Amino acid sequence: MKINHSWQLIGVALITLIITIVTLEKNGYLRHSSEADSIYLSEFNLIKQLPGESETKLSHIPADYTAQCVQGVLLLRHKKQKDNVGVLVDKKQRAVRC
Known part of the structure; x- marks a missing residue:
C-alpha cells in the first residue's frame, strides 16, 4: 500500500x-518572449583618444543607429526599423546618461 500511495501523490x-x-x-x-525580445541588436565600443595620438581609425560609413537624449537617458533608434528603440546600457544594465 505504501508504494501505491506514493505514486498517487506524484500523480496528484x-x-x-x-492545471x-x-x-x-x-x-x-x-x-x-518574442523573437524580437531575444535578439541582441549590436555591440558598441568606446574609442578612447590617447594623449599624443593624432589619428583614430573610423569607418566612413555611418552606423544604422541614431542617438537621442530623452529625460536624461540616451536612446538609440534604428534608422531602417523605426520601432527598434532601446536604451543604451553598460554591461551591468545601467543606463547611459546624457
Missing part, C-alpha cells in the same frame, strides 16, 4: 502542476 502533484500552468496561460499571467 503532476496534475496540479499542469496551474494551463490556468496561468489562459489568464495571461505567463509572458512568452
Whole structure:
C-alpha cells in the first residue's frame, strides 16, 4: 500500500502542476518572449583618444543607429526599423546618461 500511495501523490502533484500552468496561460499571467525580445541588436565600443595620438581609425560609413537624449537617458533608434528603440546600457544594465 505504501508504494501505491506514493505514486498517487506524484500523480496528484503532476496534475496540479499542469492545471496551474494551463490556468496561468489562459489568464495571461505567463509572458512568452518574442523573437524580437531575444535578439541582441549590436555591440558598441568606446574609442578612447590617447594623449599624443593624432589619428583614430573610423569607418566612413555611418552606423544604422541614431542617438537621442530623452529625460536624461540616451536612446538609440534604428534608422531602417523605426520601432527598434532601446536604451543604451553598460554591461551591468545601467543606463547611459546624457
